[in-house]
Amino acid sequence: MPRMATPLLFLRDIHLDFGDTALLDGAELSVGRGERLCLVGRNGSGKSTLLKIAAGLMEPDSGTRFAQPGATIRYLPQEPSLAGFASTRDYVEAGLGEGYDSNRTHYLLGELGLTGAEEPSRLSGGEARRAALARALAPSPDILLLDEPTNHLDLPAIEWLEGELGGMNAALILISHDRRFLQNLSRATIWLDRGQTRRLEQGFAAYETWRDDVLAQEELERHKLDRKIAMELDWVRYGVSGRRKRNQGRLAKLGALRRGRREQLQVTGQVKLSAAEGEEGGTRVIEAKKISKSYGERCIVRDFSIRILRGDRIGIVGPNGAGKTTLINLLTGRLAPDSGNVKLGAGLAIAALDQNRATLDPETLLGAVLTGGSGDIVHVGGQARHVVSYMKDFLFTPQQARTPVRVLSGGERARLLLAKVLAAPSNLLVLDEPTNDLDLETLDLLEEMIANYPGTALIVSHDRDFLDRVATSVLMAEGDGRFVEYAGGYSDMVAQRGQGVEARQPEEAAKPVAVASEPRKPAPRRRKVSFADKHALETLPGRIAALEAQIGELQTKLSDGALYARDPTGFAAISEQLGALQAELIQSEERWLRLEMSREEIEGA
16 A cells, blocks of 8 residues: 655644633644645634644644644634734735745735735734735745635635635645635535544535534434433333342443433534514615715715615625625615615614624623623513523523623624624614624524525625525625626626626725835736536536426326316415426526526636
8 A cells, every 4th residue: 555645734632621621622633735624613613723733823731733844834813913013014024034025925915905014003803814814825835724714805805815725735724604715625624523523535515414414323323322221221120120140230231321321422502593573664675766975086885776675685795995884874874875865664673783893892791792781681572581591592601691702702702793683673684794703503594594584684795605595686886886786696696797796996006015126916817617606507407407397297287177176276286386496497597598608708718
């Protein structure tokens, strides 16, 4: 057998306790040259901690860490510090060492929306993370450890980052909540669950099915163990009177089974998301006619009209600074337009999630955030619930009710804000970047909640997969204050428009920091068929064939002349089902045709 190449980096039998809790309990991680791994698991499962141990920034209680001598490792933290640096350029180049390439620094900073002249003390959290990302990428390292690299990036930057990472030779370990990002980049998956790691030699696209199969098998094993315990208990109750020596052996066996059952770790429960409903209100929720808004000489929203009805889920996309939040504020009445008018439906009750997590007072106790600081009762959907019971729906423990916000991770803060927002009665949800810091399981449930919400939702998001799953239409910032509505999700918008979101061009470009030679101009990136479109092109023909077969079967049933007389209810049900399938067939055929034309255009370019 050929010898396997020595990994660039590996962790073996890593243990780390936080108080009485084993956060990591024998976790392992190995990455070879050029490998692309995604590290997945629930918020609080220890993903960021494991990545810090891999980066050599944290010591485990026990276990082994090995990195190949001379291997360049770069780590992107969730909350970088730029303290002590005069500019973002200084910060990036401090991580390069001797012989650095100033042109690459300039290129990376420019692609990430920075000039290099920014003072670190004046940066927003998102700008600091973009500077940290440039610092991680600049030396073209052997290993890149990236913790939520897409947070605070807009869609043009996310798609640029995908292309940049895809063209690098570095080994990657990625933590991200962005499904599309993980699907496009990962080739193997590490699942961190209950302190231990499992590895799948396939990318993220195969992860969720694999995870569900593993958990289903565990549930089956638990069920078998429960039945065995019940059988032994039945024997003990009714057959313990004779053969004392053998009895003692069986009693000992029963005790061992019980101990095994108690010690067997259970899968953490799921978040329970539901939005408290306000009064139903009217069919028309918002109607805007020719509204415009400018700040100084810059037009943010220009001559925009829309009618939003109950049940609509409107996604709003565009580069950072395109005016998405301003548009939301205009549509919800928080901001008056310079011209035009906005009419809000009767009985409108708005619940809003701001992307700025800083609105949470770090010293406030979790229970007080949900109750408003009075008592232990929170009102959800008109019903009084004990705050601890409500917190359990969002995976918080009873003990956390008395802990301050400052000890929470980013994902836990996101869950807490969701809990607060969803408790308020509403018929209009306004969600500004709701997916930031959420784990994948919570994202699934948020998507389900939005799908089942009887009201209307306005959603600003850079998460392409999330928009594909929840949006009924997408408002695209086209530039110069213009917003255009496209039916369907993000992939449908791209198919109709012919391209995704482009970076916003600043009105007056900032002067670049002087470098020794002319900045290297990156080659224009060629358009390519996205993962989602490629998947749709591969699967839609099968779906179309299945629909045609179903339609044929139903038409055969309806051709029975005696069916209506014999079963009028069944005849009506079949007719309704036939109409729905025919409508889906038309939509599927039209979508496949649009995507195929787009593919031909891209590949022929």
